[in-house]
Amino acid sequence: MIERHLDLNEHEGKMRGTTRKNVNISFGSDEDQASPVELLVMSISGCSYGVLRIILENRKITYDSIHVDVDYLMEDAKPNKVTEVAIHFKIKNPSTDIDTLGRVLQQTIKSCTVIQSVKEAIQVNERITIIE
Structure with missing residues (x-):
């Protein structure tokens, strides 16, 4: 430990x-x-973003930029638990195709400490879009 x-x-x-x-x-x-809930969501998406960048670098996949949009859902009833986080990576001009990026994303999810820590309580959905 x-x-x-x-x-x-x-x-x-x-x-x-x-x-x-x-x-x-x-x-x-x-x-x-930032509220504690926003910090939680930033931790989930920030960890994933950091891991994604490391994997892209290790695989020598270049790109111009990455923009990340993050949406999250909370229950209506108190204590308003976060139930879902949707992370959308927008990668500008990557040096590879969308299929390879999909495999990178799967590795990212498996390697992200924060996602692995909350996955039983919060559904995390990630997707990648290539932008020109």
Whole structure:
């Protein structure tokens, strides 16, 4: 087992987390802050995006840019659990075809720590589109 630690505290009336790398992240319910739910969804999609980029690099697949659209569904009833996250990768001018990118996406899902951690509770759907 790998053990990790985070600190959470209040700082200037806002929630703040400090990572093991001493990075501070402020979050909460104010208009200018990401909510804990948004951080959860960003963690899922951000992990997937990072893994996707590593796999593309390892396979020497080049591209001009990647844009990621993320939508998520929450239950109407309290506690409004996140039930589904849809991640849409838009890859501009990749040096490969959509079939190869589909296989890369499958490997990405299997290799993403966050998706593997939440997959029993949250349905994660991913797709890739090539844009010109």
